[in-house]
Amino acid sequence: MTTQLTAAAESGQPPVRTGTVFDIGYRSYTGEREGLNRSRLAVYKDGIRIALGFGRGGRAKILPWFFIGVLAFIGLIMAIVAGAANRIGGPEAAEQLPSHGDYYSIAAIIIFIFAAIVAPELLCRDRREGTINLYLVRPLTGGDYIAARWAAFLTITVAAAWLPQIILFLGLSMGDPDPIGYLRLHWLDIPRFLAAGIVMAAYATTVAMLVAAFTLRRAYASVFLVGLFVITTPFTIGMASEIGGAAGEWISMFNLADIPLYVVDLIFGKPSMLTKDIPAVHLPATTLILWYLAWTLIPGAVLWWRYRRLSP
Amino acid sequence: MMPNGEPLLSASTLTKRYGAVTALDGVSFDIHDGITGILGENGAGKSTAIKIFLGLVKPTSGEATVLGRNAHENAGVRARLGYMPEHDCLPSQVSAAEFLTHMAEVSGLPPTFARTRAADTLRHTGLFEERYRAIGGYSTGMKQRVKLGQALVHDPAFVFLDEPTAGLDPIGREEMLDLVRKTHREFGISVLLSSHLMADVERTCDRIVVLQGGRLVEAGDVGSFRKETETIFIEVDTNLDPLVAALGRRGISATPDAGGLLIEGRDESIYDGVRDALVEAEAPLRRLAPRRRALTELFERDREPDREPAGNGAVGAA
Numbered sequence: 001m002t003t004q005l006t007a008a009a010e011s012g013q014p015p016v017r018t019g020t021v022f023d024i025g026y027r028s029y030t031g032e033r034e035g036l037n038r039s040r041l042a043v044y045k046d047g048i049r050i051a052l053g054f055g056r057g058g059r060a061k062i063l064p065w066f067f068i069g070v071l072a073f074i075g076l077i078m079a080i081v082a083g084a085a086n087r088i089g090g091p092e093a094a095e096q097l098p099s100h101g102d103y104y105s106i107a108a109i110i111i112f113i114f115a116a117i118v119a120p121e122l123l124c125r126d127r128r129e130g131t132i133n134l135y136l137v138r139p140l141t142g143g144d145y146i147a148a149r150w151a152a153f154l155t156i157t158v159a160a161a162w163l164p165q166i167i168l169f170l171g172l173s174m175g176d177p178d179p180i181g182y183l184r185l186h187w188l189d190i191p192r193f194l195a196a197g198i199v200m201a202a203y204a205t206t207v208a209m210l211v212a213a214f215t216l217r218r219a220y221a222s223v224f225l226v227g228l229f230v231i232t233t234p235f236t237i238g239m240a241s242e243i244g245g246a247a248g249e250w251i252s253m254f255n256l257a258d259i260p261l262y263v264v265d266l267i268f269g270k271p272s273m274l275t276k277d278i279p280a281v282h283l284p285a286t287t288l289i290l291w292y293l294a295w296t297l298i299p300g301a302v303l304w305w306r307y308r309r310l311s312p
Numbered sequence: 313m314m315p316n317g318e319p320l321l322s323a324s325t326l327t328k329r330y331g332a333v334t335a336l337d338g339v340s341f342d343i344h345d346g347i348t349g350i351l352g353e354n355g356a357g358k359s360t361a362i363k364i365f366l367g368l369v370k371p372t373s374g375e376a377t378v379l380g381r382n383a384h385e386n387a388g389v390r391a392r393l394g395y396m397p398e399h400d401c402l403p404s405q406v407s408a409a410e411f412l413t414h415m416a417e418v419s420g421l422p423p424t425f426a427r428t429r430a431a432d433t434l435r436h437t438g439l440f441e442e443r444y445r446a447i448g449g450y451s452t453g454m455k456q457r458v459k460l461g462q463a464l465v466h467d468p469a470f471v472f473l474d475e476p477t478a479g480l481d482p483i484g485r486e487e488m489l490d491l492v493r494k495t496h497r498e499f500g501i502s503v504l505l506s507s508h509l510m511a512d513v514e515r516t517c518d519r520i521v522v523l524q525g526g527r528l529v530e531a532g533d534v535g536s537f538r539k540e541t542e543t544i545f546i547e548v549d550t551n552l553d554p555l556v557a558a559l560g561r562r563g564i565s566a567t568p569d570a571g572g573l574l575i576e577g578r579d580e581s582i583y584d585g586v587r588d589a590l591v592e593a594e595a596p597l598r599r600l601a602p603r604r605r606a607l608t609e610l611f612e613r614d615r616e617p618d619r620e621p622a623g624n625g626a627v628g629a630a
Binding site for chain 2 (some may be wrong): 025026027028029031032033034035036038039041042043045046055056057060125126129130131133134135136137138139140141
């Protein structure tokens with residue numbers, strides 16, 4: 001090549017550039033095969049990408065990011081209002097406003113709608129398009145697949161639940177005239193809202209994925225879930241107030257949107273502004289926790305059983 | 313090829329019943345290195361056999377091993393197997409490059425190698441230029457190539473192809489069969505091709521396993537099937553009856569079929585006899601050609617009441 005270029009330069013001709021394309025043919029893979037854990041991790045990562053619409057068209061990103069934005073916006077507004085109240089009316093005025101313990105009861109319905117819309121994306125499309133068959137002929141089992149998908153959506157829902165709380169905490173501490181003093185007084189709110197976020201997300205994820213596991217159509221699953229959460233609220237509240245007493249307390253337990261909120265209240269040590277009037281909060285803490293576990297673990301077991309039995 | 317000469321796939325008195333329905337009935341065969349066709353009509357038991365080999369279905373009795381292991385008890389062996397299903401199985405929203413990378417990771421490859429393998433596989437299957445387009449916008453032929461690609465992306469030792477030419481036009485079908493041949497001859501991956509199309513199997517496979525009603529009909533080299541199925545077909549413009557009589561006088565029996573005559577036989581003396589009979593009967597010849605027996609006829613032979621089904625078969629180069 002160098003000789004050609006030199007000769008071309010000496011002769012005054014433009015240099016001739018030559019190249020060769022080599023067909024390297026088929027190369028067998030001789031590297032490491034990382035086994036089942038790599039398979040599970042791949043399905044988990046893919047679940048996160050689906051939930052957030054990554055690697056898909058723009059429309060796939062609209063709904064998940066809209067709801068994450070709404071949740072964050074609520075946290076931001078609460079932080080701004082609390083900061084303003086603190087500056088105008090002092091710490092006593094700020095204490096009267098909704099805070100970490102109240103956030104989940106305010107945002108619960110949005111978290112549930114987020115789960116109702118996004119969870120079917122993770123499951124229905126794979127079954128409807130037949131892609132699930134390609135997973136099941138690999139080292140994964142149906143149980144591995146659903147566990148990885150569940151973990152992926154739990155991660156997203158936990159992040160969506162925590163993000164506004166982190167914004168709220170930062171806003172409250174920065175808005176306080178003595179941020180270090182605020183941190184010293186309220187540091188326990190951090191593990192509380194983290195734990196409560198997991199409680200909310202585990203329930204929303206499991207129930208939403210269970211419903212999505214029984215239909216091929218995402219719209220059916222989403223509408224059914226939203227209806228389930230929205231319709232049970234007025235129905236159970238009306239029945240509970242009509243009947244009253246112990247029976248009313250138990251009827252109010254069937255308000256699906258409130259089931260995790262009883263445990264959230266226990267974590268924060270007091271009922272939130274929105275749950276304090278619900279009859280069920282007067283039931284023993286053990287009953288409320290067992291009720292929550294029943295509504296989370298049983299759907300989880302049914303979900304696992306459903307996928308364990310799947311075969312191409 | 314297994315290092316000790318053992319078969320890649322082995323079925324031993326394999327039986328699968330779904331309630332009262334017997335999908336596989338005591339089937340035994342071995343499959344070695346190469347391209348093997350598994351042939352049968354709908355409901356013959358092809359898909360059940362593949363599912364048992366992949367470990368997705370447990371046999372009622374008998375044993376199936378793949379690469380020396382029982383995939384039902386050891387799902388890890390599936391990391392070295394590929395499967396291309398007959399039906400739709402591709403996500404519409406993602407690109408071929410992203411999908412194959414993901415499938416390679418699901419098969420256990422580290423992410424960096426998965427990306428490289430996906431690009432290489434798409435190049436070999438002829439989709440390199442289109443790899444960043446969403447699969448939903450692909451033609452049927454391109455989707456079949458993606459299906460084949462996902463079965464090969466993790467460099468399996470053995471790949472199951474279930475009706476790979478389904479839905480393809482003649483050109484697409486020929487290209488797909490070329491890819492199947494390339495899969496073994498250039499990539500070194502052994503293939504079990506399931507089909508109900510005799511022509512596909514004849515043109516692509518070295519060996520063949522024929523199932524009918526859950527039972528093994530035949531197993532062996534494709535060449536031996538060709539020999540058995542050769543028949544001479546004669547079509548004349550007139551004088552068909554005098555021709556039959558002239559053939560009969562030469563000891564050649566002819567069966568009327570589709571306006572012509574079918575003559576069983578494959579040696580030169582049959583051709584000489586036909587020539588002489590045509591001259592004697594003054595029958596203007598329109599067509600004389602070897603005729604291959606249709607797949608259905610191969611199965612009809614098994615339905616004959618006095619014929620015993622094949623008990624077992626060893627297929628492939630040991």
